[in-house]
Amino acid sequence: MLLLYLAATLAVAIGVAHSFLGERYVIQRLGRLENLPRLTLGGRESMLPVLRFAWHITTMAWIGFAAILWLMAHRRLSHESAGAAISATFLxxxxxxxxxxxxRHYSWIVFLAIGVIALWQVVG
Incomplete structure (x- = not known):
């Protein structure tokens, strides 16, 4: 069980490092580029926010996995607890x-639908 706690801790740590270092060394540098590609909807000024949320959503997914690992370590992983962790991650x-x-980026609608459906199945 201690190894599951270690795995959960490492998942959170790599997520935090990924967000912090990526923001500092990747996203900010990309934002200074003059030739950043344009998005079909929104143009160049929309590209950086899309890159930023796509980058940080990876971290959120890893933290969601960490929650499941933590539940496993506590021997509390059930249909309901896994569904709640997955729902929270997508919400x-x-x-x-x-x-x-x-x-402007319609992924939020799909993420919201997944989160609500997962929560509905857990609660309902």
Missing amino acids: VSAAVSGISSRG
């Missing part, structure tokens, strides 16, 4: 996607 992803793209 947070929906919020980040929707807010950072100001609703």
Whole structure:
């Protein structure tokens, strides 16, 4: 069981490092480029927010996996707890996607649907 706690901790740590270092060394540098590609909807100014939320959603997924590992370590992983962790991960992803793209990137709708469906199946 201790190894599951270690795995959960490492998943959170790599997620935090991924977000912090990626923001500092990848996203900010890309934002300074003059020739950043344009998006079909929104143009060049929409590209950086899309890159940013896509980058950080990876971190959120890893933290969601960490929650499942932690539940496994506590021997509390059940249909309900796994569904709740998955639902929370997708609901947070929906919020980040929707807010950072100001609703222009439609992934937030799909993430929201997944989160609500998972939660509905767990609660209902």
